[in-house]
Structure formats: structure tokens, C-alpha cells
Amino acid sequence: MFSDIVHQQSVVRTLQRSLETGRLAHASLFVGSSSVEMEEMVIALAQTLHCENPPARSEKSGLPLDACGKCRNCNLIAERKHPDVQWIYPESKIRIITTEQIRKLIASSHLKSISGDYEISVICSADRLNTQAANAFLKTLEEPVPGKIFILLTHDAQKIIPTILSRCRRIIFEGINRSSIDTETRNWLWLFAQTAASSESGLLSRYTLLAPMVEKLAGLKQNIETELRNESPLSKYTDVENSTIERWEKELQAAIASEYRKQRAEMLAAIELWLRDIWMIKVSNQFPEDSYFPDLKAYSEMIASHISEKQARENLKTVSSTMKILDSNVQEELILEVFLLKLAL
Ligand SMILES: [Zn+2]
Incomplete structure (x- = not known):
């Protein structure tokens, strides 16, 4: 369901807007770096269209906006x-989606849907359609049938043949900017993950994670303060009025606070990315192909082996809610303590 999806909020909003207005594209192309994330989104959309007890409905279109x-x-x-949600993967030895697979799909899409109003066909790795299969599929895309939805998934829209591309509504999944994680944060995260993976699970061990976190933040604050104070006019001019000095000091403090908030958010974002790896291992039973922390693989797999998929997902929600709380609250250490106690590691 949509409310369970932590990342890709803009895609969730786009799809919910289509439901709201009743303008669901009959063919969509999801473009993203992670198959797991794209497939999760397809499942949420399909659940919403077939849910027996949807928690919310659009007044305008009458369509459900989320699933139970x-x-x-x-x-x-x-x-x-589910018989009305069909998944097609590249099957042949050379990882191609064959004409045979597409023919079967088209044949079944002419039948009436089995239980719901919507029948959804999902083509995973749509860039692996061979030319013949793509041409067979093209006709189906050109003649939309009410209630039939096609969703194509790919890592690279440029590999999709243009005639198919032009008939799909493109939905772009956000990538994560690798370069935004600096080496220092990576090194710190490595230690954090190692501590998390090697300690016994339990409350006491969760406290062992607090110290490195608080220490890291103190270090950040110190560096920011030193750096910004050096750049400030306060360190260059001494022969100025008191009121000017006061104003500069105020400006400096505001700049320090804002930079600190930014760097603290980056630290949590790095933790979130790492927890995303663990969640992906739970969902797909393998280490994610687009992991940002391949060097943490052993630790990530160790933690994944003793938490549930639900816990892994809850971890992601915990980081996002903590980020929001931190921005509006001054009791940083307390919030971080609660954060660590909530994490399942
Ligand atoms: Zn439901």
C-alpha cells in the first residue's frame, strides 16, 4: 500500500493524483535504478485498485486512493x-522477453478480468523486449481497452524502442546522489554498522550506538563553528561598533545552526540509505544491485538475517520521522536515543 512506501514520495503523489482525477494512464513506463522500489510501487497501485476495504476514496473519481x-x-x-496482476520477466536463456510471452499476455488481456475491474500487466526489464515482441506489443498499446493497464519497468528509458516510449506515460523514480555522502561520513557509517552488527540485540547494545552518534555530531558542530568563525567578518575587523559586532555574531550563530542542521540531516540520510540496503535484502532475498554501501554488505546481511521484513520497513519510517522531529525540536540527544531504541538491528 502507498502509505507503507517511504521513498519515492513524488511518485506516490503522482499516482494518487491520477487516481484522484480518474486519469490513470493505460500504459506507464517506470524508470528507476532499483527494481525493488519500482515493483513495490506497482504492488501498491495494484492493491489500491483491487482492495476490498480501501481506507480512502476520491470524491471526484470514486477510485480508491490507497489499499488496506x-x-x-x-x-x-x-x-x-493475484490472477488480475500479471508479471512478465525476461525468461529465455539470453534474458530476453520473447514474442511468445507477449502473445500470451495479449491473448489473456482480451479476456474479462477475473475479479476486479482492472487488469494490470507488468513487464519487468522492458528494455529486454526483443524487436518482434515489441512490435507485437505495440498494437496492444495503440488500442487502449478500458480497465487494462500496462506498466513497463526499466533502468534505462533510452533502451526502450521509441514507438513504445512515445505511447507510455513516463514516471521517473528519484535516484540517490552517491556523491553527497562524503568519505568521512562513509567511514563513520562503517563503524556504526560494524557496532550494530556485532553487538547482541537488546536495549543495552542499542546504547552503544548512541555514543558514536553523539560524538560524530559534536565533531561536526566543532568543525562548522571553527570554519564559519574564521570566515566571519568578526575575525577580520576589530575596530567596529558594538551593535555591528552583535549583528555579526547573531548572523554567525544562525549560519552555524543552519549548516549544522544540514550536516546532521546528511548523516541521518546516510543511515537511511544503509537501512534501505537491509530492507532490500529482506524484500528480494539478495543484496541490492544499486547499493550505496557494497563495503557494508557483510554487516547488512548479518542484520537482515535476524530482523523481519516488517521491522526493516519500520526502520526506514523511523529515520524519516526522526529527521522531521529533529528539525523542530531542540532535545537532540533525547530524540536520537529514542531513535536508536526504536531501530531493529
Ligand atoms: Zn485491501
Whole structure:
């Protein structure tokens, strides 16, 4: 369901807007670096369209805006066993989606949907459609049938043949900027992950993570303060009025506070990215292909082995809510303590 999705909020908003207005594209192309994230989004959309107890409905279109995640249809879709949601993967030895696969899909898409109003066909790695298969598929895309939805997934839109590309609504998933994590933060995260993976699970061990975190933040603050004070006019001019000095001092403090908030958010963002790896291991049973921390693989897998998929997802929610609370609250250490106690590691 959409409310469970932590990342890719702008994609969630786009899809919910389409439901709100009743203008769901009959063919969409999801473009993103992570198959897991794209497939999760397809499941949320399919659940929403088939949910037996949707928590919210659009007044305008009458369509549901999210799914309950608990009913029979929601469960069948999450397990990829729902008859109205078909998944196509490259199957042949050379990892190509064959004409045969597409023919079957088209044939079944002419039948009436089995239980719901919507029938969704998902083509994973759509860039692996061979030319013949793509041409067979093109006709279907050109003649939309009400209630039939096609969703194509790819890492690279440029590899999709233009005639197909032009018939799909493109939905771009945000990538994460690798370069935004500096070496120092990476090194620190390595230690943090090592501590988390090697300590016994339990409350006491969670406290062992607090110290490195508080220490890291103190270091950040110190560096920012030194650097910005050196750049400030306060360090260059002494023969000025008191009121000017006061103003400069105020400006300096504001600049320090704002830079500190920014760097603290970057630290948490790095933790969030690492927790995303752990969640991906739980969802797909393998280390993510687009991991930002391949060097942390051993630790990530160790933690993934003793927490549940639900806990891994909760971890992601905990980081985002902590980031929000930190921005509006001064009791930093207390908030971080609560944060660490909530994490399942
Ligand atoms: Zn449901």
C-alpha cells in the first residue's frame, strides 16, 4: 500500500493524483535504478485498485486512493498470486522477453478480468523486449481497452524502442546522489554498522550506538563553528561598533545552526540509505544491485538475517520521522536515543 512506501514520495503523489482525477494512464513506463522500489510501487497501485476495504476514496473519481494491505486481494497481490496482476520477466536463456510471452499476455488481456475491474500487466526489464515482441506489443498499446493497464519497468528509458516510449506515460523514480555522502561520513557509517552488527540485540547494545552518534555530531558542530568563525567578518575587523559586532555574531550563530542542521540531516540520510540496503535484502532475498554501501554488505546481511521484513520497513519510517522531529525540536540527544531504541538491528 502507498502509505507503507517511504521513498519515492513524488511518485506516490503522482499516482494518487491520477487516481484522484480518474486519469490513470493505460500504459506507464517506470524508470528507476532499483527494481525493488519500482515493483513495490506497482504492488501498491495494484492493491489500491483491487482492495476490498480501501481506507480512502476520491470524491471526484470514486477510485480508491490507497489499499488496506490486509484483505485477500491485497495479500494475493503482495504475494504476486493475484490472477488480475500479471508479471512478465525476461525468461529465455539470453534474458530476453520473447514474442511468445507477449502473445500470451495479449491473448489473456482480451479476456474479462477475473475479479476486479482492472487488469494490470507488468513487464519487468522492458528494455529486454526483443524487436518482434515489441512490435507485437505495440498494437496492444495503440488500442487502449478500458480497465487494462500496462506498466513497463526499466533502468534505462533510452533502451526502450521509441514507438513504445512515445505511447507510455513516463514516471521517473528519484535516484540517490552517491556523491553527497562524503568519505568521512562513509567511514563513520562503517563503524556504526560494524557496532550494530556485532553487538547482541537488546536495549543495552542499542546504547552503544548512541555514543558514536553523539560524538560524530559534536565533531561536526566543532568543525562548522571553527570554519564559519574564521570566515566571519568578526575575525577580520576589530575596530567596529558594538551593535555591528552583535549583528555579526547573531548572523554567525544562525549560519552555524543552519549548516549544522544540514550536516546532521546528511548523516541521518546516510543511515537511511544503509537501512534501505537491509530492507532490500529482506524484500528480494539478495543484496541490492544499486547499493550505496557494497563495503557494508557483510554487516547488512548479518542484520537482515535476524530482523523481519516488517521491522526493516519500520526502520526506514523511523529515520524519516526522526529527521522531521529533529528539525523542530531542540532535545537532540533525547530524540536520537529514542531513535536508536526504536531501530531493529
Ligand atoms: Zn485491501
